[in-house]
Amino acid sequence: MTYSVKETFSPSVRAPSGAPGTPGAPVTTPDPGALAAKVRTVAPSMTRSMQRVADAVAGDPAGCARLTVTALAVRTGTSEATVVRTARLLGYPGYRDLRLALAALAAQQATGAAPAVTADIAVDDPLADVVTKLAMEEQHTLADTAAQLDMTQLEAAVAALAAARRIDVYGVGASSLVGQDLAQKLLRIGLIAHAHADPHLAVTNAVQLRPGDVALAITHSGSTHDVVDPLRAAFDVGATTVAITGRADGTVTQYADVVLTTATSRESELRPAAMSSRTGQLLVVDCLFIGVAQRTYEAAAPALSASYEALAHRHTPRAGRA
Template sequence: MSSKLKETFYGVPGVATPPAPAALMAKVRTLAPSMTRSMQRVAETVAADPAGCAALTVTGLAERTGTSEATVVRASRLLGYPGYRDLRLALAALAAHQAAGHAPAVTADITVDDPIADVVAKLAQEEQQCLADTAATLDTGQLDAAVAALVAARRTDVYGVGASSLVGQDLAQKLLRIGLIAHAHTDPHLAVTNAVQLRPGDVAIAITHSGRTTDVIEPLRTAFDRGATTVAITGHPDGEVTQYADLVLTTSTARESELRPAAMSSRTSQLLVVDCLFIGVAQHTYETAAPALSASYEALAHRHNPRPAR
C-alpha cells in the first residue's frame, strides 16, 4: 500500500478527515472484501447494528465479534477513523440517521427466473448504490491532485484491460476532445513500451478493479520508475497496483454474483471517477477546453451531415 493511501485510511493526523457517518456503510461495502476475516466480522457487525455497537467499548465489540481489541482498532483505522472512539461517534450518528427514517439501501440478487421488469429494477438499484458508495468514499484530496497533474501533463497514458479498457478509452477520448495529449493502451506490450518514454511531468493512469492485474501493473510500475505521476483507479486500495501509485482513487462495486461478475458492476463506479477527472480538468482549462469541445462537436456534426455536392 502506498504511503499516501496509508495516510488516507490509517488516520494520520492532519492528513485525512474521517468519513462522514453516512459514508460508513459505503466504506464497509467497499473495503470489507479486502480485509482479513476477523476485521470483516468487525466491519460487518458495526454496519449491521450501528446503534448496538455504538454502546460497546472496544473490549465489548471485540467480545461480540470474537476478535481482539487490536483487531477492532485496526478495522476502525482501515475504515478511515483514527481510532475506535471516532468510529463509535460515527456509529451513534449513523444510528440516529437511520432512526429518523433514513434506512440503508438493501440490494437484491438477480435470479434466472426474474422477469425482465425485476431485472431492470434490481440493476438500477445496484447501479445507484454503486455510484453513491463511490461518491461517499472517493478521496477528493487525491482527486484534486490527480486533476492538477492531468492539467499540467505533457501527455497522459491510460492502462486497462478487459472491461477496464473500455473505461480507459473513454477517459483518453475525453481528454483528447479538450485538446490534451492522451493515449489509452490495451496491449500490455505496447503499454510498457510507451511507459518507458514517460518522464517527470507526464501522467500514467492504471484502471483495475481487482488491483492485481499484471498487464496493468507492469506499465504503471515502469511509468513510476521513470518519474511520471502515477494514478490508480481501483476497487481494492490494498491491491498491488497501489504500490506504484502516487495517487489512489477508490471505486466501489455492486455485489458480484453468478449472473453479474465484478467486471460489469465495477465499470459504473470507474466511469464516475473518469467523469469527475474530466470535469475537473475541463474546469481548470475552460478557456481552451470549451473551444476544443465546440470544434469537435462541429466536426462530428459535419461528418454526419455533409454538405451536398455541387
C-alpha cells in the first residue's frame, strides 16, 4: 500500500479553522496556566492596542482580575471593545471568562504552580538577569512548541521524509541555519537532503522535484517570499510539501501538505524574534530527525556510524604537529 501525504493533507481538502469568537468556530477556553503561553503565541497577530491589553493581563493577572472591562480599558489606554476582542483572540468567549482565568492563574502563581511571565530584557539589566530571563524564555518557547505540535501532522512529515527519494529544505536568515541543521542530520543517516539558502537556486531545484520527493520550508512569519516561492514551485510539480512556521495562517501553509507550527514570542528591542523562533524550529527539526531515524533504523544506524568514523580522524592531531 502506497502512503500518500498529499491525498490526506492537501490544502484543497484541509478545512479552515475558525478563529475564537467567529460564527461556527469551536470555543476552547485555554487552561489558566496556559494563558501566558497563549499571549506569546498570538501577540504577533495583535494590534498594538490589543498587545497592551494582553501584556497587562499576562504581567499582572491578580491585579487585572479585579478590574472591570471599563477599568482595564482605562488602565491600558484602550477601549472596552478592544479589551473584549483581546479576550476572544486569547480564546475566551468574553471578558468575564478571561477574568475568571486571570483569578485562577493568580492563585496558581501564588502557590508556585504556574510561572510568572518573563519580562523583557532591559538595557540596564545585570548580565545575571539577562541569563535568567533568556533561559526562562527559551523554556517557555520549547514547552509551548511541544504542547501545540500536532502529532498527526508530525507523523505525516516523518513518514514522507523517511520515504523520500530526495529532500529539499528552504530557509533564509535564522531559518536558513535551522534548515542546514536538518539537512546535515538527514545526510548523516543516509538520506539525500540539501538546504538551499539562495532563493534562486531554491526555485531552480524545486522545479526538478517529482512526486515522492519532499520540499520543506522553514519560515517563522509564514510569508517570506524567498521561502514561499520555492515551496509553491515544489507543490506545483507534485512533491510532498512541509512547512515549519510560527503562523498557521501564513501564506506558506497554502502550499503545504503538512504544517508544523512553532510557538511565537513578541520581538523586543534587545531580543529579535528570530532568537526565540529558532529555538522552537530546532525542537521540531530534532523531532523530525529522531522520528525518521527510528523509522529507518536498519539503514540509519550503520550510516550514522560510518559518518562518525569518517569524521573521527579529523579530531586526532596529525603526525608531526603539536
